[in-house]
Amino acid sequence: MASQQEVKLYGSWRSGFSRRVVIALKLRGMPYGFVEEDTQNKSADLLKYNPVHQKIPVLVHNGKPIAESQIILEYIDETWPGYPLLPQEPYDRAMARFWAKFIDDKCLKSVVKASWGPVDEQEKAFEEVQENLSFLEEEIQGKKFFGGERVGFVDIVGNVIGYYLGAIEEALGQEMLTKEKHPCLYEWAHEYTSCNIIKENHPPRDRSVDYFRPQIQASRASN
Known part of the structure; x- marks a missing residue:
């Protein structure tokens, strides 16, 4: 070992x-x-x-x-032994890797483009965000977490949606993930950020907002 x-x-x-x-x-x-x-x-x-x-x-x-x-x-x-992050079954492990890659390659990139990208491209970027969140909405339906009953690999990778997206929305002054459009994903984000180990190991929300806000304002001013 x-x-x-x-x-x-x-x-x-x-x-x-x-x-x-x-x-x-x-x-x-x-x-x-x-x-x-x-x-x-x-x-x-x-x-x-x-x-x-x-x-x-x-x-x-x-x-x-x-x-x-x-x-x-x-x-x-x-x-190291202990709390499992990835599922045990090969197919489930492959699917976890797929969704984790989707979050980084599609969801995160569209959020960044919608928040920091050129003003004339933001409307299209917001549409891409909604489409990508809809895919996650379908995947999380019927489950507490992407990993099942407890936080796993996809949930941890999904911190960019579960935690950071809320801070970006507040800094931006515009919602992307709402209970009306994506109820299951919205509930997942609440469950994720309510876990003690998550709350204790992410920066305070207001500190993240204070970090993102001037970046977004500067980006929009330059465009």
């Missing part, structure tokens, strides 16, 4: 990708050290450990770095 010693996470308090890894480590009961990175002035260690993308998060286990949040989650799931 792999050693549980010398685990460090290079990340940032405001990064949803970093928070994914924090949540997974907390669920797993893994002790670790957190290194707060300034993404505008990246440390020599970060550049050494992730020379390809030069981004957070990076998990360093016994001196060996693993980059990219979803890959890190799978590494955590495979390396």
